[in-house]
Amino acid sequence: MNNRLWLGFLVMIAVSAVSVPLAAHHGNASYGHAKQITLKGTVTEWDWLSPHTLLKMDVKDDQGTVVNWIVEWSAPSSLINYGINKKTFKPGDEVTVVMITPDNGAPIGRIQRVMLANGTWLRG
Amino acid sequence: MFSLPVRAQNSSRTPFPAPDPNAPPLAQNQEKHIDGWYKEVPAPPKDQQAGPAPRRDLSGVWEPAGGWRDGVQFLGAKEYPSDGKPQHELPFTPLGEKTWKSHKPGFGTTEVPIALNNDPFDSCDPIGFPRIELFNLRAIQIVQNPKQVLIFYQNDRTFRSIWSDGRAFPSDDISEPRWYGYSTGKWEDDATFVVETTGLDERTWIDNVGRPHSSDLRVEERFHRVNHDIMEITLTINDPQMYTKPWNALNKFPMRLQPADFDLREMICSPSEQAQFDKELSRPAIADTKKK
Numbered sequence: 554m555n556n557r558l559w560l561g562f563l564v565m566i567a568v569s570a571v572s573v574p575l576a577a578h579h580g581n582a583s584y585g586h587a588k589q590i591t592l593k594g595t596v597t598e599w600d601w602l603s604p605h606t607l608l609k610m611d612v613k614d615d616q617g618t619v620v621n622w623i624v625e626w627s628a629p630s631s632l633i634n635y636g637i638n639k640k641t642f643k644p645g646d647e648v649t650v651v652m653i654t655p656d657n658g659a660p661i662g663r664i665q666r667v668m669l670a671n672g673t674w675l676r677g
Numbered sequence: 678m679f680s681l682p683v684r685a686q687n688s689s690r691t692p693f694p695a696p697d698p699n700a701p702p703l704a705q706n707q708e709k710h711i712d713g714w715y716k717e718v719p720a721p722p723k724d725q726q727a728g729p730a731p732r733r734d735l736s737g738v739w740e741p742a743g744g745w746r747d748g749v750q751f752l753g754a755k756e757y758p759s760d761g762k763p764q765h766e767l768p769f770t771p772l773g774e775k776t777w778k779s780h781k782p783g784f785g786t787t788e789v790p791i792a793l794n795n796d797p798f799d800s801c802d803p804i805g806f807p808r809i810e811l812f813n814l815r816a817i818q819i820v821q822n823p824k825q826v827l828i829f830y831q832n833d834r835t836f837r838s839i840w841s842d843g844r845a846f847p848s849d850d851i852s853e854p855r856w857y858g859y860s861t862g863k864w865e866d867d868a869t870f871v872v873e874t875t876g877l878d879e880r881t882w883i884d885n886v887g888r889p890h891s892s893d894l895r896v897e898e899r900f901h902r903v904n905h906d907i908m909e910i911t912l913t914i915n916d917p918q919m920y921t922k923p924w925n926a927l928n929k930f931p932m933r934l935q936p937a938d939f940d941l942r943e944m945i946c947s948p949s950e951q952a953q954f955d956k957e958l959s960r961p962a963i964a965d966t967k968k969k
Contacts, residue, residue, distance in 0.1 A: 579783025579799075580751070581691035583790035583962040589695070602950040603943075607957060623957050630815065630831070630944040634745055636709050653695045657965035661958050665697045674701050 584663060585656030596646040597621060601639035604628045608642060608664065624652050624662040627677050635677040646670065713942030718935065727904035732867045735819045735826065735900055738939040739908060742931035748814030751784050753886035754926035759785025773889060773919035780887030792959040797880055801946035803856040804833045805881030806874060807896050810912055811926050812885040816941050826862055826870065831941045839872050846875055854878040854892060872898040883914060891918035908932045
């Protein structure tokens with residue numbers, strides 16, 4: 554690996570180390586043990602709301618049943634600092650979402666990161 | 678009635694943010710510093726030598742010098758986060774302790790699920806002063822004229838008038854509790870503006886973790902312009918009903934001057950959007966607790 558590549562690699566590590574999503578006036582108490590899951594789905598709605606954004610997506614389970622999941626993300630005023638905006642998702646987009654979920658099994662969660670169809674990871 | 682999940686004062690609080698050990702590194706260019714018009718704000722050169730502070734002038738757009746996260750203070754006042762560490766315990770009076778325990782915040786050692794909290798800001802009541810500087814202190818714009826200093830805040834898209842014309846506070850018989858109180862200020866020297874605020878509405882919380890105050894609260898802010906680029910804010914809470922001694926919620930918190938064309942973005946707690954969030958997410962998240 555040449556020096557330039559190494560430098561890029563180190564910068565990436567440094568950036569990831571300080572990238573902590575912060576904004577909300579509530580923590581993760583709603584999420585009990587905050588079990589982390591990963592779901593693939595199709596975006597049905599992207600609500601650019603304040604103080605919390607909501608991503609809605611259809612997810613097909615093993616039996617083929619489609620469930621509409623509603624997952625929260627940070628405030629617009631925080632997400633914009635990561636280049637995420639109201640046009641980042643549109644209905645029909647295929648996304649993979651890593652999230653924490655509440656203990657009661659409701660189809661909701663809090664986003665940790667999202668992979669777009671082109672393989673780009675978004676964090677916010 | 679259903680019982681509240683017992684989470685307060687324990688060590689099993691869900692961390693925030695929740696751990697994500699397998700996360701790939703963020704792309705180098707993913708983090709941006711942009712203003713309300715999505716204009717990218719270049720970082721100041723590392724070796725930039727700041728010029729001297731102008732005389733008696735705080736005007737301009739300011740943001741936390743350490744970046745936007747630095748002013749979020751989600752665990753409460755910067756100098757006293759609610760993290761269970763002994764050095765961050767506040768000097769509560771018995772009434773102060775009791776009032777704090779009656780508050781159910783979404784963060785800190787006394788946090789509860791969002792659907793169960795009683796944070797006035799959760800229903801989008803005005804965030805009030807001093808919480809406007811102790812939670813989500815983002816960009817602010819200061820405008821001065823010969824009689825007053827006006828501070829416009831990105832958060833809550835609100836403003837305060839600080840009268841510098843030598844006036845006294847309104848007398849008790851006409852003073853009414855105000856979300857942002859009554860503020861007067863004077864220049865202690867050419868680079869330090871000292872502000873006193875009284876008349877604050879008891880319904881507001883001091884910070885994001887529900888630190889209380891009474892109508893006797895008196896807040897002192899010291900805006901000290903270190904040089905052309907940096908201004909430090911020190912904010913002192915003095916409320917003998919709730920605290921046995923004054924305490925510094927901010928201590929020389931640094932703000933950096935932004936370009937003159939920096940646009941403050943809109944950051945408003947919308948009651949209807951918050952209601953949608955509660956209905957679609959907060960309440961379903963704890964729905965099963967009713968059965969337990």
